[in-house]
Amino acid sequence: MRKSKVEAAPAAPAEKPQTKKSRVLEMLNGGGVxxxxxxxxxxxxxxxxxxxxGDVKRGGAAISGVMKDGAMRYSVVQPKRAKAKTLAFGKGPVVSEPASTPLVAD
Structure with missing residues (x-):
């Protein structure tokens, strides 16, 4: 005799547990730790x-440390934006026209 297969309803996807790195990032975002x-x-x-x-820092977050009450306290800082004046004098991101095509001799 064949056994009938009873399909169970698919379980709802469980939330992924937070990684240690993501928990540290949350602590750093919350202020000095x-x-x-x-x-x-x-x-x-x-x-x-x-x-x-260090892993959080290598992941791209800008981390700042301040000595407070005899202990170094770390937090995530927002990156500074370049001022319009520095961009005008070419000290910011380089934006140029695309390279011209070489002339072909006839």
């Missing part, structure tokens, strides 16, 4: 916390 605070909240070593801050 020290390495010791990151290590305590995530139950990791201080060296692992330093490593995660």
């Amino acid at each position: 020290s390495v010791a605070e990151i290590a305590d909240k995530m139950s990791i070593s201080k060296q692992a916390a330093y490593s995660l801050i």
Whole structure:
């Protein structure tokens, strides 16, 4: 006798658990946080916390550190925008016309 296959309804996709790197990024976005605070909240070593801050930095976030109450506190800072004057004098992003096509001799 054949067994009938009963198909279960597909389960709703569960939310992905946050990665350690994304949790550190949230802490850095929330304001100044020290390495010791990151290590305590995530139950990791201080060296692992330093490593995660480096991972966030390598991911493209601009991170600033300020010494406060004897501990370095890190946070994400917004990148500075170039002023119009620096762009006018060519010190900003380079925008030029496309290269001209070479003339062909007849």
